[in-house]
Amino acid sequence: MKEEVKKQKLTLAIDKSVIEKAKSEGINISNLTEEILSAVTSNISEHDQSSLVKMYENFFDALKPYLKKYGISIEVGTSHGYFKKIRIPIPIKLDHNGLSYPHYPKDDMTASMLSFSLISKHEPAVITPQVVDILSKLHDPTEILKGFLETIIETSKKNKQKIQQFKFALGMVKALYEGDETLVEK
Numbered sequence: 001m002k003e004e005v006k007k008q009k010l011t012l013a014i015d016k017s018v019i020e021k022a023k024s025e026g027i028n029i030s031n032l033t034e035e036i037l038s039a040v041t042s043n044i045s046e047h048d049q050s051s052l053v054k055m056y057e058n059f060f061d062a063l064k065p066y067l068k069k070y071g072i073s074i075e076v077g078t079s080h081g082y083f084k085k086i087r088i089p090i091p092i093k094l095d096h097n098g099l100s101y102p103h104y105p106k107d108d109m110t111a112s113m114l115s116f117s118l119i120s121k122h123e124p125a126v127i128t129p130q131v132v133d134i135l136s137k138l139h140d141p142t143e144i145l146k147g148f149l150e151t152i153i154e155t156s157k158k159n160k161q162k163i164q165q166f167k168f169a170l171g172m173v174k175a176l177y178e179g180d181e182t183l184v185e186k
Helices: 017-023 031-040 051-069 113-117 130-137 141-179 179-185
Strands: 074-083 086-095 100-104 125-127
Touching: 017 031, 017 141, 031 051, 051 074, 051 086, 051 100, 051 130, 051 141, 074 100, 074 130, 074 141
Parallel strands: none
Antiparallel strands: 074 086, 086 100, 100 125
């Protein structure tokens, strides 16, 4: 027999527009929040650095299935590089495979990096760090969650638009095919 889980109401302060967008896209904020909180708080009893690392790891593991489902990555932190002694922010991303950020060798950076486009003469090496190695560079969990929800909402909207465009295009092809007597005769 399945054990009954007692639920308790929780009030979250989330930007109203984010909530409305999530609801309009069919995203169940309660279930998503419960999954993430469950993952983040499992087996965590201390308040030291290793516990914080574990919480981030659990948090990211809870997000990965959604990142894979929607085919997206999100920014979870910021590293820094330098170009002619100017500090340049480099986003740390999370996708369903894990954490990554580009690494630009000092002699390979171009002035275009100053526009934050992060373009180099060659494709940058991709660093795949562990949470423990970049802990101080990670954004606060609430900032990550907000970015995560906004990215899913935007991707969901784009996917809906593309599906509608496909349906329209397929309808047009079908109408053209049915209306073209030379195609019907073959």
